[in-house]
Amino acid sequence: MSDWKVICRIDDIPVLGARRVARPAGVDVAVFRNAENEVFALLDRCPHKGGPLSQGIVFGTSVACPLHNWAIGLDDGCAKSPDEGCTPKFAVKVEDGVVHLDAAELATHAIDLERPVAGPKPFAVLSVLPLE
Secondary structure, eight states, X not given: OOOEEEEEEGGGSOTTXXXXXXXXXXXXXXXXXXXXXXXXXXXXXOTXXXXXXXXXXXXXXXEEOTTTOOEEETTTOBBOTTSOOBOXXXXXXXXXXXXXXXXXXXXXXXXXXXXXXXXXXXXXXXOOOOOO
C-alpha cells in the first residue's frame, strides 16, 4: 500500500498550468492541471534538452516544453511523434480537492538525474604553444 504525501489543493495549481515540488535530491517534480481538472506529475525536465516543463503551456493532456516546443504527454511523460524520448512520471491521487504524490516515488524515483544548468557549456582550455 502506498504512503501518500499531501502536496497542495487542486486550486493551488492554475488551470492549464503547473507547480513545482522541490525534492532534497534529484530534479524537482512538476504537478500539472488541465482544463478538465485532471492532475498529472512528471519530472520537471524535458527529455530533449532538459527544459523546465513546469514553465510550459498545458493543452489537453500534454505540455509544450518552453525551450523547443516539444509536446510531452502528461499521462505517460513521452514526447509526441515525430520527437522521441520520455521523462519519468509520478503517481498522483486527488481526494476531496487535495493533491497527493506517492511518498516513496518522491524519495527515490529518478533521483540520479542531474538538474539542468543554465548558461553556456564550459569550454576546454587549450595549452598555448609559443610561436616560433
